[in-house]
Amino acid sequence: MAGEQQLPSVGNRGLDRRGVAWGLVGIAVTVGITFVGSDGLVWFDAALVGYLFGIIFMVFGVIYRYAVWVRRPPTAMLNRRGWDAFKQGKAKNAVALPSLVGTHLIAQGFIRRRSRARWLAHQFVFWGCILAFLVTFPLTMGLLHFESVGQQADEYQVYISRVGTISMDAESILAWTIFHALDIAAVLVLAGVFIFLRRRLRDPGALTVERSGDFLALAGLFAVSVTGLFLTVSSLFLEGRFYYFLNTVHALTVILGLMYIPFGKLFHIFQRPGNLGVAYYKRANEVGEQAACRRCGDEFASAQQIADLREVLPQVGFDYSVGTALDGTSGDEDNYQNTCPRCRRAQVTLAQSTRVKGFG
The missing domain is CATH 1.20.950 (Fumarate Reductase Cytochrome B subunit)
Structure with missing residues (x-):
């Protein structure tokens, strides 16, 4: 631009x-x-x-x-x-x-x-x-x-x-x-x-x-x-x-x-x-708007930090866009960065379970 x-x-x-x-x-x-x-x-x-x-x-x-x-x-x-x-x-x-x-x-x-x-x-x-x-x-x-x-x-x-x-x-x-x-x-x-x-x-x-x-x-x-x-x-x-x-x-x-x-x-x-x-950035993020997890809805990080991640990662070769939101809203692009760490671990476990057709 x-x-x-x-x-x-x-x-x-x-x-x-x-x-x-x-x-x-x-x-x-x-x-x-x-x-x-x-x-x-x-x-x-x-x-x-x-x-x-x-x-x-x-x-x-x-x-x-x-x-x-x-x-x-x-x-x-x-x-x-x-x-x-x-x-x-x-x-x-x-x-x-x-x-x-x-x-x-x-x-x-x-x-x-x-x-x-x-x-x-x-x-x-x-x-x-x-x-x-x-x-x-x-x-x-x-x-x-x-x-x-x-x-x-x-x-x-x-x-x-x-x-x-x-x-x-x-x-x-x-x-x-x-x-x-x-x-x-x-x-x-x-x-x-x-x-x-x-x-x-x-x-x-x-x-x-x-x-x-x-x-x-x-x-x-x-x-x-x-x-x-x-x-x-x-x-x-x-x-x-x-x-x-x-x-x-x-x-x-x-x-x-x-x-x-x-x-x-x-x-x-x-x-x-x-x-x-970075210290000033973290302090500002602590009092700013918080991002909610796209899967469970819990707040897990600063909204500014997540927005910055979504902007920077594609510039270094990592695009975590997943197409549509989990609620099925058509045309609303979502991003894996909007997922909290706990839900990320859960998704990895579910993906592995699906891959091997279940554990046990």
């Missing part, structure tokens, strides 16, 4: 032009921040150029995939409904936003309700990755560097681009924590990885739904963390032995890990904020 946004069709082949355009913008912004933030590359470490390549590739891949994902029919519908629900009570929803961010994105309470072990593992990996990104990205892009104060090199000052911030004694706890921030991140990630592995290897339910990509993500996190810790071990306890080799291996794991993010399971990190819109 005229004026409607054109969404990517299911099974569309080739690169999405809009996604490529936004990805190139992301690359330009990343390179620009690196050049300006490093004071014209003065504080850019050429030894980290491989890491910068990995970051640029990740930025392009994440933006490209997100641009395509957010325009898919189901995502586009949820995005639109989320904004509509937010605008219905803008002031009230704006006040509730910090709480939603805290519960859905930071505390991740929805995971804790499923399993405390899974929640703990997610928290370890989440905060470990956040800490690693906060250190790796600024260092790689030249936004963060350290300068000695005076001639004794026993005091350092932290610089964000050209701006000097805190000074610290090189032997202080603060300095040790900052200099070993990546080691702390690695320990947190490894703790989460081990909890995940224990669950996936021992929980029958987890084994049932196991996919190869799940172990690949854990293997990548493990490799990056362990090789990073080995660098510290080489520096502190082995007098630098094997450091060059370990540094090469670690750089390779980090670069490959960054390149994997847009295509693997870790991409859900960037999809997670969309849950905020």
Whole structure:
């Protein structure tokens, strides 16, 4: 229809032009921040150029995939409904936003309700990755560097681009924590990885739904963390032995890990904020008109949600239209989505019974 946004069709082949355009913008912004933030590359470490390549590739891949994902029919519908629900009570929803961010994105309470072990593992990996990104990205892009104060090199000052911030004694706890921030991140990630592995290897339910990509993500996190810790071990306890080799291996794991993010399971990190819109959508549906089951007449879901399902599913190749209503009204198209879960189970049972000419 005229004026409607054109969404990517299911099974569309080739690169999405809009996604490529936004990805190139992301690359330009990343390179620009690196050049300006490093004071014209003065504080850019050429030894980290491989890491910068990995970051640029990740930025392009994440933006490209997100641009395509957010325009898919189901995502586009949820995005639109989320904004509509937010605008219905803008002031009230704006006040509730910090709480939603805290519960859905930071505390991740929805995971804790499923399993405390899974929640703990997610928290370890989440905060470990956040800490690693906060250190790796600024260092790689030249936004963060350290300068000695005076001639004794026993005091350092932290610089964000050209701006000097805190000074610290090189032997202080603060300095040790900052200099070993990546080691702390690695320990947190490894703790989460081990909890995940224990669950996936021992929980029958987890084994049932196991996919190869799940172990690949854990293997990548493990490799990056362990090789990073080995660098510290080489520096502190082995007098630098094997450091060059370990540094090469670690750089390779980090670069490959960054390149994997847009295509693997870790991409859900960037999809997670969309849950905020879903939360607003669900709240609006709870107080809106409810849909009645076409078979038993009981209310079972929001009328808006069912209408959205009926609109979106045909766009992704699933049409559940069943022709006429159960009451025999001629010409009134009905839809299987208008059936409550209990009646769906009953219909499946009746269909199976008919198929085998009755049970017993």
